[in-house]
Amino acid sequence: MDMTEQLEQTANKLEERVRPQLKAATQRLAVLNKQVSSYIRTNPGKCLLGAIAAGYVIGRVARRR
Amino acid sequence: MNTTEGHSDPYAGQSCTDNSKRLPLTAGQRLDRVCSTARVAWADGNRTVKDFNHALDISGRLDRNPYSVVSMAVGLGYVLGGGIFSPLTARVVGLSLQLGLRLAAVPFIQRELLGIAQAACQRDSDDLDKNPNSEG
Numbered sequence: 533m534d535m536t537e538q539l540e541q542t543a544n545k546l547e548e549r550v551r552p553q554l555k556a557a558t559q560r561l562a563v564l565n566k567q568v569s570s571y572i573r574t575n576p577g578k579c580l581l582g583a584i585a586a587g588y589v590i591g592r593v594a595r596r597r
Numbered sequence: 598m599n600t601t602e603g604h605s606d607p608y609a610g611q612s613c614t615d616n617s618k619r620l621p622l623t624a625g626q627r628l629d630r631v632c633s634t635a636r637v638a639w640a641d642g643n644r645t646v647k648d649f650n651h652a653l654d655i656s657g658r659l660d661r662n663p664y665s666v667v668s669m670a671v672g673l674g675y676v677l678g679g680g681i682f683s684p685l686t687a688r689v690v691g692l693s694l695q696l697g698l699r700l701a702a703v704p705f706i707q708r709e710l711l712g713i714a715q716a717a718c719q720r721d722s723d724d725l726d727k728n729p730n731s732e733g
Contacts, residue, residue: 572663576656579663583670584677591678594685 572579622630650656659666680686 584674587671587674588678591680594683
């Protein structure tokens with residue numbers, strides 16, 4: 533068995549091991565995205581005011597430095 | 598648009614110190630006047646906010662792109678917080694410009710290099726065609 537085949541096998545094993553984790557992470561991110569989007573849609577005022585406040589704080593901190 | 602619709606001031610045109618024609622206002626009347634002015638101002642403010650909301654279509658935008666609206670709100674807060682003329686903004690803008698210029702320049706440089714290489718190859722082949730004995 534030459535070097536290329538070994539490398540190919542290692543890459544395949546790695547892919548088999550990583551693929552389900554990547555799939556699970558993608559699904560989790562999709563769920564999180566849906567939750568955040570629906571929260572923003574149901575509480576627009578709270579989210580916008582919070583975002584403005586966060587931006588204000590970041591702006592103040594950035595100005596000081 | 599009649600802004601005072603439904604909130605008419607009963608003491609309109611009557612000054613507190615105008616005692617030439619009428620008697621000065623009593624404390625209750627003054628309070629009433631202040632209240633009616635505040636009511637008119639509240640109604641005006643409410644209507645302005647509604648008009649502004651309608652013009653910007655914030656709720657529609659929020660339904661379509663919630664993240665972009667929240668990002669814009671963060672940006673607005675950043676500007677209100679005075680961060681626009683800060684070193685952080687300068688650094689971020691500088692890095693973005695640098696990156697953008699580099700990304701825009703890559704295809705241009707690639708094309709130029711390819712052109713130069715092709716011209717060099719063409720010149721070499723032309724030289725070989727003209728002087729086949731000068732090889733080496």
